[in-house]
Amino acid sequence: MKQSASARAVSYLANREHSAHELAQKLNKAGFDAEEVEKVIQQLKETNLQSDVRFAESFIRSRANRGYGAVRINMELKDRGVAADIITECMTAAEIDWFTLASEVRCKRFGEEIPDDYKSRAKQQRFLQYRGFTHEQITESFNLTDDEK
Known part of the structure; x- marks a missing residue:
């Protein structure tokens, strides 16, 4: 049947x-x-069994917990047909510190040490960019000292 x-x-x-x-x-x-x-x-x-707002909230939380930045999450939500105003509303409501998250993701992947050569730094920057962090967030992730985390 x-x-x-x-x-x-x-x-x-x-x-x-x-x-x-x-x-x-x-x-x-x-x-x-x-x-x-x-x-x-x-x-x-x-009947409220399907809600794009609820989906977006859940998706943002899930992807941020997996170490993805706002740019990538935003793009993925658009690909899934969520309206721009819902995305903006849910991203604001999520209250995620993207700068701290970028720093945590970088440290988890590459360790606490700030790279001293251009090649290593560029590799880490590309990784964070791929993950969906903005240029400002990526730059700041290298500037945070141990006592600021």
């Missing part, structure tokens, strides 16, 4: 939060009609 689009969507949401865009993609990939998918997602939003 084939599962309904609504039941499938609820099972996806039972595993983790999904953005409306992600949910639509998964349901479309599963072979459900686009009109039906749209209707199901609208019903889930109305």
Whole structure:
């Protein structure tokens, strides 16, 4: 017996939060009609089973805990179809000190020592940039002394 689009969507949401865009993609990939998918997602939003705000909050917390910066998290949320105003609102509400996080990520990966040669410093900067930290956050991660952490 084939599962309904609504039941499938609820099972996806039972595993983790999904953005409306992600949910639509998964349901479309599963072979459900686009009109039906749209209707199901609208019903889930109305019953508050699906919320892009809740998804964004959860995603930001999860990615920051894994050592990713605001730039990358922002980009990934956009890729998942979350509206820019929701992203901005949730990033502000998260109250994450991105400067401290950049420093912690750098120290965890490369150790406490500040690199003394250009090549090592550039490697660490590229790593932090890839992780989604801004230039200012990366620069500051090298300037923090032991007593400031």
